Amino acid sequence: DAGVTQSPTHLIKTRGQHVTLRCSPISGHKSVSWYQQVLGQGPQFIFQYYEKEERGRGNFPDRFSARQFPNYSSELNVNALLLGDSALYLCASSSIRTEAFFGQGTRLTVV
Amino acid sequence: QKEVEQDPGPLSVPEGAIVSLNCTYSNSAFQYFMWYRQYSRKGPELLMYTYSSGNKEDGRFTAQVDKSSKYISLFIRDSQPSDSATYLCAMSLILTGGGNKLTFGTGTQLKVEL
Numbered sequence: 632d633a634g635v636t637q638s639p640t641h642l643i644k645t646r647g648q649h650v651t652l653r654c655s656p657i658s659g660h661k662s663v664s665w666y667q668q669v670l671g672q673g674p675q676f677i678f679q680y681y682e683k684e685e686r687g688r689g690n691f692p693d694r695f696s697a698r699q700f701p702n703y704s705s706e707l708n709v710n711a712l713l714l715g716d717s718a719l720y721l722c723a724s725s726s727i728r729t730e731a732f733f734g735q736g737t738r739l740t741v742v
Numbered sequence: 743q744k745e746v747e748q749d750p751g752p753l754s755v756p757e758g759a760i761v762s763l764n765c766t767y768s769n770s771a772f773q774y775f776m777w778y779r780q781y782s783r784k785g786p787e788l789l790m791y792t793y794s795s796g797n798k799e800d801g802r803f804t805a806q807v808d809k810s811s812k813y814i815s816l817f818i819r820d821s822q823p824s825d826s827a828t829y830l831c832a833m834s835l836i837l838t839g840g841g842n843k844l845t846f847g848t849g850t851q852l853k854v855e856l
Contacts (some may be wrong), residue, residue: 635785662841671750673830673846679837686841695837723844730776731844732829733785 633658635724635734643740644712652707652737654722662686663705663721665697665715674721680705709739717741745769748831748847757856762820765831765847768812774834777816777826786830790816819821821854823830828852834853 636655644650656663662681666674676689680699694710709716717740723731746791748765756762763777774793778786790805798805806815809847828849829841834842 637785654800664841664843666844671848672849673746673748673832674844676845677844679839679841679843681841685839686839688842690818719783730774730788730791732788733778735785 633649635722635732637720637722637734639737640735641738641740643742646712646714648705648712648714649708649710650739652709652720652722652739653704653705654707654724654734656722656724657732660724660726661703662725663699663703664725665705665707666721666723666733668719668721668736669717677707702713712727712741714741743768746831746833746845746847749850750848752853754853754855755821757821757854758821759821759854761762761816761821761854763816763818763829763831763850763852765814766772766812767814767833767845769833769835769845770809770812772833772835775805775814776832776844777803777805777814778830778832779825780830781827783825805818815827822837823853823854823856825852 662680665677668674677689678697719736725731777790779787802819804817830849831847832844
């Protein structure tokens, strides 16, 4: 069975640019959540989507947005990138309110 | 005060030792409790998932939850060098929108030495 897949695995962007990260959940899972993990810290919750609707939002600025598609895959968009946005971005797949399974993450470096 | 407190370590033990990892939390609304293992530059891997006070065992791993004390633990028996990783505790909170979010500890870095 395929696990949670995220793309790309790494990318480097310049301050002020925009980035789109993608996630495909485990087959049968309808919920996708996004987390940001900076070095030395635990992941921080950004968004949860279930059945294409936003079900939760963390304490992140409006530069962060996301959406979920009919096939339950998801995109995380970040506008006007700042150096502080450099982090590992993790996607978690679940049936809502059950255990969450994470992908390998996208490592974003903003220079 | 953070909602979830976890000793960052690093924790170094000899092979075969019993490892005890702990987290405390302040929010009594947390309903589900998880332990994840994260190798360097990889995504977290779910080890244990529980929702009630008491013990849950899976192979060499035992998760313990004490809701009255707001304290959770993970025990690793017969530790192996391959257990060397960062261990994250996570707690699930139901959101007003009907979803849930995980709140993580900072992670404990474990090294099991030959």
